[in-house]
Amino acid sequence: MKKSLVLTAIAATLAAPAFAQSSVTIYGRLNVGAESQKIGDGDAKGAIVDNASRIGFKGTEDLGGGMKAMFLIEHGFDASTGKADTTFWGRESWVGLATKFGTVKLGNLGFSEAYLATADYISMHNHDTGTSSDALFGYVATTALKNAVSYSTPSFGGLVGHVQYGEAIGQDNPLSVAANYDAGALHLGFGYEELGDDKSTAVRGLYEMGAFTVGAYYNMVTGSGERNAWRLTGMYTMGNSEFHANYGMTDDVKGVANSGAAQWTLGYNYNLSKRTKLFAFYTNVINDPNAGYMSGAAGEDFSSAAVGIRHNF
Template sequence: QSSVTLYGRVNTTVENQKVNNGSRTWVVQNNSSRFGLKGTEDIGGGLKASFNLESGFNSDTGAAASTFWGREAWVQLAGSFGAIRLGNITPESYFATADYVSMHNHDTGPSSDALYGGPFLNKNKVMYMLPAMGGFSMSVAMTAGEKVVKNGTDIGANYDAGPMHLGFGYSKQGAQSQWAARGLFEMGPVTLGGYFQRNDLGATTQNIWRLAGMYASGASEFHVNLGAANKGPKAGQWTLGYNYNLSKRTKVYTYYTKYDLNKDTAAADAEFSSLAFGVRHNF
């Protein structure tokens, strides 16, 4: 009857991984594969109704995510007033910051950002999006704790001006809160991005940095991605990556990634490294 779009991403790597002092092992690994349904109804008078259901799955084992439509499950009304979205929604504070600069593999899988932290609120959400103003867009969301958890707030903002792309995210739940500021700059074949996050865990406050660079040449992309947290505990992560875009929808890629999530101890208790070869196919 109506036009529903089926879409998704299958993103799978074969990796040689080392966890702490364990022996290196070959594994097949999912990198945030997903599929979804979405659609928009043009109601007229500038009004549009839309919905999105999005489900994560493990492309290595076939298992669905523990919450089936855990990525997105919402209905939205949009008009000149902006838009109201209700339901389960991946935080805009995240899309505006950590996700935005993760260029080498869309912040998925073993090389995804292991440091970005703070309240990550998606369930029981009411989100209001301001009407787009020039290059500026912003959303504010409230999450209902429903007497089970604390109520929360999530804010995401983006500003695009030619080659400059700025973003800001804020989220708060109970005594915990975080904010992050992001920039990304396109300079011909080179793109540089990064964010700074201040993550208030209550007892301590973390500073988290992330820098990402891409050099694109034809179908090739060369990537570097670096991150660090100053405490809580002190941590570091880096990734070198290479993507070859077979088409807009399909790429083959490789990366080497390494992190230590607890540099405060000499023990190898939170270390990980991996050499990966993968295929990502969007549909």
């Protein structure tokens, strides 16, 4: 018995440094809604819709001297069917090193910092996912940053900058530049994406006023699909309830008459806990005769009414 206790104590002593050196967190989100969708004058159709469910692992190791190693791998899947995304760990998979001079990451970087700093930042009602996501923002290199490297600066009085560059063999290489500035209740963002001759530039602002939060962006696309878009969002919180509204527009694509669109969404979230929400929304995309945003058919509008559950872990 004594020998067993001694061996157990030695094993615990030897294992302790390995556990102290690093930490790994399992995290994820399941976000599923029941919807009634309609395209143009067609009949409404019911659907169970996944809204970017995912599971991931992230970890850090303190290397001392203000240096830290990091990694993240994240897998997307359809929680309504259990089906995996086309590429396992396709959402993100990178390893990085953080120092007092900034952070470097290598791998598949997921969504660009330019998108996260602008369109995603003010999409508060359902994290810019599913059928109520922003249909009008000018995405250029948002999800193209694979085989990529990124650098993020330290915070300079609330200002953080990001540069991301991807290597695409035989294709144009994506570039993303972004900045975020936080000063109390005021939050500002800038994003620039480039993929070949296509470029997307956006600025964003968000302001918190007690129970009210308001945000907006302006987006300019050049190259193919040249156009301008903007969006306004608002949220009011009362107890466990969140009331959301947003409205956005895009003008005609250059050289294509009657190709603009508008989108509006009303949403309600009820927080059962810090991790679990019930949600409901109605979204409507109104297309000009030569536009098919969200509907996929020129001149056909799209609408969806939904209720669902979102759980983070």
